[in-house]
Amino acid sequence: MITRAEVCAVACADTWQDAGAALASPFGTIPSIGARLARLTTAPDLLLTDGEAMLLAGTTALGEESSSPVEGWMPYGRVLDMLTGGRRRVMMGASQVDRYGNQNISRIGPWDRPKVQLIGVRGAPGNSVNHTTNYWVAKHSERVFVESVDLVSGIGHDRARQVGAKFHDVRVVVTDLAVLDFTGPDGSMRLRSVHPGVDVADVRSRTGFELAVDDVAETRLPTDEELALIRETIDPRNLRDQEVPA
């Protein structure tokens, strides 16, 4: 039986297909599985780190000590420099995201006295104006998919147009329900595919703004090879089920 987490992981893997020899920076369990899976299948040239400063030549299992050969050194300073040159791609989280892909991870509520202080803008402003940026949302809900985010950390398509951000490239949001892109009117969010067992109505009712909906596909299932890689090589401890319950 194929789980929802496995469908999500493959949807994330598909986002790295054309990345070439770029530094992959996935945040979260499912995006990390996706990046590793991509390297073992469609994107063999991706650079992956050990979560700290080492680039690993091998693809290690999640949550396990690496025995992989090291192929390079990527301390934070180099990451920040490399991202401005564009040879990096991220899949980040989003506490809030709006119809144009404006993302918030900084705080909820008033700026000066937030209702909920979150982590801060981190690298989102820089990522979203310098290289391909995709988002991962583990629990698709109206609290995340909002009409207007409380603070724009990563910039969306409307803001990018306003400031002429020539390297802005926010492509997709993968969630536990669906894959969304920004090919709707004026670069707005469009429902690209729903995961098996999910209705379009479910996604709409759990999205706090009107989605563009035309030809909605079903998100593809993992192949047997992909399933074996996820279950045996990449995530033998089933950490994926903690992020997206079966």
Place this chain on the structure above:
Amino acid sequence: MQDKVLTADEVVAGLSDGMTIGIGGWGSRRKPMALVRAILRSPLRDLTLVSYGGPDVGLLCAAGKLRKLVHGFVSLDSVPLDPHFRAARQRGELEVAEYDEGMVLAGLRAAAARLPFLPTRAGLGSDVMALNPGLRTVTSPYSDGEELVAMPALQLDVALVHLNRADRYGNAQYLGPDPYFDDLMCAAAQRSYVSCEAIVPTERLLENGPPQSLLLNRTHTDGVVETPNGAHFTSCAPDYGRDEAFQRHYAASAKPEAWEAFRAQFLDGDEQTYQKAVAAFHESAGSRG
């Protein structure tokens, strides 16, 4: 050559209210925690802190030492959010200048190079511009005409960093995988103080690591403090990893009454008392997490 060995309390005695202090490390990694604890014991106040933030931010918030924080994030890594920083923000107590991580880097580089600003794309179109109304953009004077953010120099009065080894003269060495931005913090500061796990004779520095591990040279260092386990409870690879059990205890103690007890147990005494209390914490907890 000038001998620069000081105690943590001597370093802090040389600081003044209202100073802008840069703290090295990243998140909950290689933070100069013994120096932070010395600030907690001091009467210093109204500080502006520039940090890739971890528990340095949380502890200084809990002690009411900060007027303003300049940051891109505050995280304990394995614990995503620092509860004291959150609480201070949610009470509306703490002024912040929040930037993209790369903007902080540009600001430090500008200060280190004595430039008024450096251009960067990061921040364009985001609410970082609105959050920092003093921020300006600049138009490329070349044919591309691109509009960029003019990130102002983040000039520091003082930088505080923790490295693995140093000599008495202020040459300092990191042995872990990442230098973070400690060298830049020091270059951006008027005065810099390095705490370290051990002071070694200069001729023995290369016994510990290759020449490129010598991150700071003595031009940038005004004082050296030997303070073993001085980054605790943050990591100081390869000398020790993050003390996860203690960090969880720190985070779980953030509620007012529990915090009183935490402070009394760990922070009210000197550094030696702190280290003894930590050892006792692990003895009573059974094993070190």
